[in-house]
Amino acid sequence: MMDEQHIDALAKLLGDKGVVTRPEDKEAYETGARYDRGRAAAVLRPTTTAEVSAAVSYCVRNGIALIPQAGNTGLVSGSTPDVSGSEAVLSLDRLTRQFELDLDNRSVRVDAGFRLSDLNRTLEEHDLFFPIDLGADPRIGGMVATNTGGSRFLKYGDVRRNTLGLKVVLADEAGTVLDLDCDLRKNNTGVDWKQIFIGTSGAFGIVTECVLNLERLPKQVATAFLVPAGGAQVLPLLNAMEERLGAYLSAFEGMSKNAIAAAFTHVPSLKNPFQGGHIPDYVILAEISRSSAPRAEEQPLDAVLETALAEIWELEEAPLADAFVGPPHETWALRHALSEGVKHLGKLIAFDVSFRRGDIMAFCDHMKAEMPEKFPGVTVCDFGHIGDGGVHFNLVVAKDSPLLTDPSFEQRLREWVFTVAVEQYRGSFSAEHAIGRRNQAYYDFYTPEKLKEMAAGLKTVTSPGKLGSVRFG
Amino acid sequence: MMDEQHIDALAKLLGDKGVVTRPEDKEAYETGARYDRGRAAAVLRPTTTAEVSAAVSYCVRNGIALIPQAGNTGLVSGSTPDVSGSEAVLSLDRLTRQFELDLDNRSVRVDAGFRLSDLNRTLEEHDLFFPIDLGADPRIGGMVATNTGGSRFLKYGDVRRNTLGLKVVLADEAGTVLDLDCDLRKNNTGVDWKQIFIGTSGAFGIVTECVLNLERLPKQVATAFLVPAGGAQVLPLLNAMEERLGAYLSAFEGMSKNAIAAAFTHVPSLKNPFQGGHIPDYVILAEISRSSAPRAEEQPLDAVLETALAEIWELEEAPLADAFVGPPHETWALRHALSEGVKHLGKLIAFDVSFRRGDIMAFCDHMKAEMPEKFPGVTVCDFGHIGDGGVHFNLVVAKDSPLLTDPSFEQRLREWVFTVAVEQYRGSFSAEHAIGRRNQAYYDFYTPEKLKEMAAGLKTVTSPGKLGSVRFG
Incomplete structure (x- = not known):
């Protein structure tokens, strides 16, 4: 729980509705879409970039750890707090005011709290859409933090390809607002800083505003x-x-x-x-x-x-x-x-891996051939995006399987899958869910020391405060 | 000129052909495609990533400044040395050995010294191409350093969109080789470090190898x-x-x-x-x-x-x-x-600016209306990529115009154009040529202090040695 004094100070910055402390109100923000249940010191719900900046500045100066949360639809424990009760959730769910459509530029400037479905419903009357096709209904800021791709990547690409600009609040003492919100398609005037905040689970800054490329709706x-x-x-x-x-x-x-x-x-x-x-x-x-x-x-x-x-x-x-x-x-x-169907077969252990296109089927065949001996009773129910190399490699264990009573089973299974995927097939252990707490150990294991050192340096020059569920430092 | 001892040491690392010191042999590497003539202490011509690493390590340890050069076709003095004679050029023109085509993945892994035309000639027999359409014929490493877009951006995007992976040598004492050469389309397992080296004029590292997305040739x-x-x-x-x-x-x-x-x-x-x-x-x-x-x-x-x-x-x-x-x-x-035609009208002063699509014509009309009063005798010969917002805003001064005898003219003209483009129309002062020495002053002027500070920090954690023509530190 958070000190009363901090709660009062934050309520002064964000208003009473901007700080949630009652356990029953916090619960939805503490619970992951598929896995995990944490405990939040408080939930902060700013409505503008300026409020985000003020809240972040206060928390950094007072050593309060922040977990940015958008739609909270991710599957890698990226947007929920840990069980310590010491982390505050900074939710974007009220950051939904700004919507500026530029029809000539085929772009839109939106606050990061917009839901994908709301955005696309509004765009539909102009025969436009933000072309990232997902099963879930995330908020835009979370899509940026995970760099989602989805089912039509083959034609339209991922969030990175469709992001023209961002506004970001850094976790430093000032709560610095970085104005990277340009709406240009061609612009090479220095480091393209927005790239650093795409796909990095909110650890380097909180995205508050996005300028997005739009495509014409298929007719x-x-x-x-x-x-x-x-x-x-x-x-x-x-x-x-x-x-x-x-x-x-x-x-x-x-x-x-x-x-x-x-x-x-x-x-x-x-x-x-x-x-x-x-x-x-x-x-x-x-x-x-x-x-x-x-x-x-x-x-x-x-x-x-x-x-x-x-x-x-x-x-x-x-x-x-x-x-x-x-x-x-x-x-x-x-x-x-497919997704719901597979979930009902038993206990689901899901992997979001990716490969060179030519290796997808080879990987799946390899695993299906070795599974009966390595993990008898585990069924492979894979499906995926062959066009871009992504595979939802889903493993299902019957609910009455003795495997589930073996405390080391899931860990052994995960390590085997990642070892074959990453080391043998040069694949990725996270295609489009980014890192989050669930993939931290694999980031730590598979990232070369030099890149970890660079990430720590980057963390220092951007957001030295405690921000996000992933340790890059 | 460079110390004999350094020349000998570098020749041991790169072979005799790998170090050019005769003035007549250096000249082509010292001369920009359109502007400028500098003086190189020497020209280094490694043939492998390992040789690049060895040469860079040697130069960093001995305080020798390096200017990476690929095709040397850029227009912003990004790849030629200054006039001091103290900078060595590191040319990629012999780094052309590796070419691995992956047809199933629609990608190719090539050394950064490949010329665009050679790459596409080789790909043509497979009905594939690297879809960046340019007037010049650069080498791939330079295309990455400038993030070129060209005439078919509207359909295929820029180099950033079509780069799957890179191998980069950092300017640190070890000449560290960063292996970012993944050939995956979906991969979100940390900072996407390759983005830092795209469009930053070689200041953060030397790109030696690229994995590129390919598209099918139009039939x-x-x-x-x-x-x-x-x-x-x-x-x-x-x-x-x-x-x-x-x-x-x-x-x-x-x-x-x-x-x-x-x-x-x-x-x-x-x-x-x-x-x-x-x-x-x-x-x-x-x-x-x-x-x-x-x-x-x-x-x-x-x-x-x-x-x-x-x-x-x-x-x-x-x-x-x-x-x-x-x-x-x-x-x-x-x-x-168009480009050659315009050049023959008189003295050409060229701008590579970009705008939101809806502002392109407004900007050009604005300038054409004010030009006769502000700079009588200057003709606007613009053409550009309306689909992506890029404009080649070319200004021509008749060769006998009195303006050309005014030493402050060109500077005043440039400042006016950039002031209107950047401040009034929120455009970019460099759409697809990146920075180079010619745009350094505009980078310094238009980049917020915080971003300059972050770039300096990034420079420290990547390439602390003297590398490239642009000062990000």
Whole structure:
């Protein structure tokens, strides 16, 4: 708990609504979206950059540790306090005032507390959107802190690619406000400081305002389930699709049989399009889209997709075993049900890893081959973004498995997965969830000493105060 | 000149060919592409990252200042030594051994000394390219140091967007090699250190190896000259094109009447497509492209462009006054002749500025209106990348103008242009040439003290030795 004197001082800066201390009101801010429950000394809820600055300055001068929190939808314990009760949460949930749309520049300036869904609902009437497609509904500041990518990375890139500018409050005694909020696409006049705050879990500063690149909303979409002739044919199939559909290709999502089966079980209303209902070993959801309205002169997008698939069908390598063009809402319904479906199979141990595109299937096959001997009873239910190399490598343990009574099991499993992913396949232990407390040990283990030393130096010149759940110092 | 003892020691590390000391051999490395002539203590030409590291270590330990140089095609004195004769050039021109193509990952790992043209010639047989389209032919390391964008930024982005990984040698006593050469698209496991070396003119480290994202070569291209109904119609026209052509739109280049006239004068063989040969006040070169081969079922790309233009023609706002669809090689021939044409009009004073897209025409109109009174006899010959906000704001002074005998003229002109661009229009004083010695004063003037302090701190934790032409410390 926090000293009464500090609470009063912060309430003077932020108003009574700006400081939350009642246990029942703090609870939502202390609880992670999937894992963990911590204890907050208090929750601070500023409404402007100036208030963030004042609160941060006060906390730094008084040695109070701050955990920045945006939508609190992350899965790596990046935005919740630890169990000590000594850390205060600084929530962005009331930092939602500013919204300045620049239609000519195709950009928007928003406060970091905006929810992705609210932003996109407002943009929709202008036929625009912020093109990061996620299952969760985070706030923008958190998306910056984790550099999320999502399911349409292949076409639109990640948050880093779509961020033009930021305003950041540093954890120093002054609560310095860094004005990196330029709305230019080409600007090379020194260090591009905003990059330091993207994907670093809020440890170097609190993002309070963002200038974002916008894209035009797709007006035509066509999707298909593709069945590759085998695991080794997934990449040739992707290459054949990229060659034929180029900039139209907006998703190429892989789904394993186990993950699909779990989704069908959990959501029985889902349509099963496969011959006789038999789920293939691996299925691709391919999507193409364009932002122009349909024209009489143009081939409809479904037909464009079918033409490309017919060409691929005839290829000598024969990467394609089967294909089902279907309406986007049905196709995506299956994809979106995977995550919940897998969670209901048993205890979920999830990994967000990434690879060179050509290594994804090799990694998954490797693990599936060794799993029965290394960890009998653990089921692999992977799915992922083949187009950009990201894999949701989900492992499920039946709830009555004896493994769950072995206190060392989860740690041994994690270490094995990361060892193979990072050391053998040169992959990443965090594709788009950043670090957080859950990945701290892997940051410490896999980061070369020199880079850790540089990060500590960077911490000193930006935010020397106690900020964020990750130790870079 | 450099001490004999140092020359011998460096020759032991780099071989005899690795150290250039004869004045006639050094000259090309001392001379900028457009401006300046300096004097190099010596030119070092390592062939591997290990040799770069050894040379840098030696120079740091002996207090020898190094200027990294790649293709030496920049225009801001970033890669040539000053006139003191005390700085050594470290050239990447022999660092061209490694070339590893990963077709499945659509990426390539290359040594930083590769020329853009050599890289793309090699990639062409695989229907791939590194999609940064420039007039010059730089080496990759220099493109990273300046974060160039070029004419197809609208579709493909800049070097930053297309860089997956880097290997960097730091200017510290050990000549530390930073291995940031990952080939992943999604990877958020700490500070994304490679960002620090992109666009910072080589001051924080020497890039020796790059992993680059590749795109598929366009197989169909259609272009047109568009005549907007007026300066205020340029952005509505761009918006109308983006709305109708989406991801096809690969260039939207603006060209002023003065710049076009200069090109026609300099290259009389250029085709003049305009009615009666009368050049409009402003012309847009629009390009659409796709990477798939033409198909019988699909509307040809020329027809796609014509359909969109016909729709725009009917719009109530009437942004379009005239349009000429023509073969890409003819259309681009005019665009590519602008730079040389303008140079032949007189003394060229060039600015590489950028703006929010909606401010480009307002800035140019503002300057054209005030120029006759402020600087009579100076002609504005602007052209630029409207789609991404970059403008080549070229000013030409007739060779016999009395202005050129006024020693304060050029300085006064520069300050006026930058004051209006940066302070009034919130633009950038360097869109894609980075800083270099020529922009140092503007960096010093326009960068907030806190950011300068952070840059000095970053310099200390990366490359404390004397490196590069820009002072960030």
